[in-house]
Amino acid sequence: SAVEYGLDAPYEVEYHDTIGSTNDRAREAASEGAQNLVVLADEQTGSRGRLDREWSAPSGGIWVSPVLRPDIPPAHAPLVTLAAAVATTTAAREAGVDAQIKWPNDVLVPTADGDKKLVGILTEMEGEADRVSWIVPGIGINANIDSDELPEGATSLREQVGDVHRRVFTQRVLETLDELLTDEDAILEQWREYALTLGQRVRVETSDDVVEGEAVDIERPGTLLVDTGSETVRVHAGDCEHLRP
Ligand code: BT5
Incomplete structure (x- = not known):
């Protein structure tokens, strides 16, 4: 299950003090043929979350969009997103933060005041039925x-452990992502280890349904298995809420 990552060192870094969205810029560069490119910004003025939601990206953050050209079918793309979550969690834990994946x-970081969101990921791609042309896990x-400011x-x-060295932190994330994408099994294993969601009662809203039950496992390429008490439902995409007793 090895995949070709397509971000070979030395990769090119395109840095912006301020930009609309690093994902928009990475997509544009990708469609013009860019390879081994990472778009970085200190501040974004029009950054996006999933489903056209807004993402706040003030100065001081790490806003990064690598252009990857992995040799995978589009159906495997969710694994790249999981890998990005695992890579950032690894780097955050190394910095002393109790980061966990929802x-x-x-x-997220669990606090007395509820779970707080530290990182968000928006993956966009283009490709044929059998192979992605490019994929940008922003x-x-x-x-x-x-x-x-958030x-x-x-x-x-900063709030959890104080300021980090952004270049060093970003390099650690990209290097870990690179390693993970050579081994799809490792992505899922690490994800399970870091998951806040597994073992919890969840409520998942999909585009046409609501599933409630205990999240019991994840399987490739990123499907959540929810035990509703009467059956195990496989959820491929949706918004997940943890239900606390
Ligand atoms: C995400 O969407 O979590 C994906 C965010 C991806 C942002 C990156 S930055 C680099 C690249 N360039 C882009 O333009 N985007 C990517 P979603 O799961 O839909 O969550 C969005 C929700 O998170 C919003 O509706 C807010 O409630 C909340 N939110 C917005 N800004 C936030 C922030 N900085 N930190 C934590 N939560 C935030």
Whole structure:
């Protein structure tokens, strides 16, 4: 289950003090043929979350969009997103943060005040039926930012452990992502180890359904298995809420 990552060192870094969205720029560059490119910004003025939601990206964060050209079918793309969540969680834990993953790819920090979101990932791609042409797992890490500059429910590395060296932290994330993408089994194993969601009661809203039960496992390429008490439901995509007793 080895995949070709397509981000070979030395990769090119395109840095912007300020930009609309690093994902928009990475997509544009990818469609013009860019390879081995990482788009980085200190601040974004029009960054996006999933489903056209807004993402706050003030100065001091790590807003990074690598252009990858892995040799995988589009159906495997969710694994790349899981890998990005695992890579950022690894780097955050190494920095001393108790980071955990909420399915499919939010990186949260549990606090007395509820789970706070540290990282968000928006993956976009283009390709044929059998092979992606490019894939951009856009990663937003609240790094050296005061929490009052972030929306309700968010936290930052600064708030948790103090400021990090952004270049070093970003390199660690990209290097870990690179390693993980050579081994699909390792992505799922690490994800399970870091998961906050597994073993919890969840409520998942899919495009046409609501599934409630205990999250029991994840399987490739990122499907959540929910035990409703009467059956095991496989959820491929949706918004997941943890239900606390
Ligand atoms: C995400 O969407 O979590 C994906 C965010 C991806 C951002 C990166 S930054 C680099 C690249 N360039 C882009 O333009 N995007 C990517 P979603 O799961 O839909 O969560 C969005 C929700 O998170 C919002 O509706 C807010 O409630 C909340 N939110 C917004 N900004 C946040 C922040 N900085 N930290 C934590 N939560 C935030």
